[in-house]
Amino acid sequence: MQEIYFLAMIFLSLCLYYMLKNRLAIFFPSFPGMVRIIGRLADIQKSDLVYDLGSGDGRVLEVFAKKGVECIGIEQNGLLIKAAKKRLKKYKNVRLIHGNIFDQSLSKADVIIAYLSRYATRDLQKKIKKECRKGTRIILVSYRFDGWEPVRMKKWFWLGVRLYVK
Numbered sequence: 833m834q835e836i837y838f839l840a841m842i843f844l845s846l847c848l849y850y851m852l853k854n855r856l857a858i859f860f861p862s863f864p865g866m867v868r869i870i871g872r873l874a875d876i877q878k879s880d881l882v883y884d885l886g887s888g889d890g891r892v893l894e895v896f897a898k899k900g901v902e903c904i905g906i907e908q909n910g911l912l913i914k915a916a917k918k919r920l921k922k923y924k925n926v927r928l929i930h931g932n933i934f935d936q937s938l939s940k941a942d943v944i945i946a947y948l949s950r951y952a953t954r955d956l957q958k959k960i961k962k963e964c965r966k967g968t969r970i971i972l973v974s975y976r977f978d979g980w981e982p983v984r985m986k987k988w989f990w991l992g993v994r995l996y997v998k
């Protein structure tokens with residue numbers, strides 16, 4: 833009995849460490865209803881360059897890939913990159929980067945999609961302020977930017993999906 837308790841504690845500590853390490857932006861996939869809202873809010877144009885920050889298994893990117901626009905997904909988890917590559921292999925307009933979003937420049941982005949964590953969203957806001965052009969559209973799932981008013985907001989049950997324009 834004590835062994836099970838000990839193993840459970842080790843397992844929980846590892847989970848906690850993993851979550852803190854990622855600043856709680858762990859993989860939680862968008863549901864189909866949320867993906868549809870993101871697709872609509874983006875109001876995509878043919879010439880847009882779309883970034884999905886923390887692109888997970890590529891389900892959000894797929895919406896934009898289908899529209900034929902250039903898309904870039906950045907994801908730190910190698911297994912999810914693999915899954916996204918499999919899902920998106922037929923699209924030539926998608927590039928997947930295995931890495932940290934904070935190590936990549938966002939200066940060319942027209943549309944940014946992010947479903948991260950509160951802390952990562954705060955850091956992202958600073959990065960966007962520094963790097964992105966005026967007019968860049970940013971769609972945040974669940975979280976919000978401090979002091980910026982979203983131009984549109986849609987609810988998926990209790991979860992807000994917000995469109996900001998820099």
Ligand SMILES: C[S@@+](CC[C@H](N)C(=O)[O-])C[C@H]1O[C@@H](n2cnc3c(N)ncnc32)[C@H](O)[C@@H]1O
Pocket residue numbers: 854857858859860861862884885886887888889890891892906907908909912931932933934947948952
């Ligand atoms: C809540 S999930 C969203 C996944 C996907 N965008 C979706 O909507 O289905 C957050 C994702 O961001 C990734 N992530 C968190 N922080 C990251 C970082 N700094 N760089 C790259 N990816 C990150 C996680 O690994 C996870 O897959």
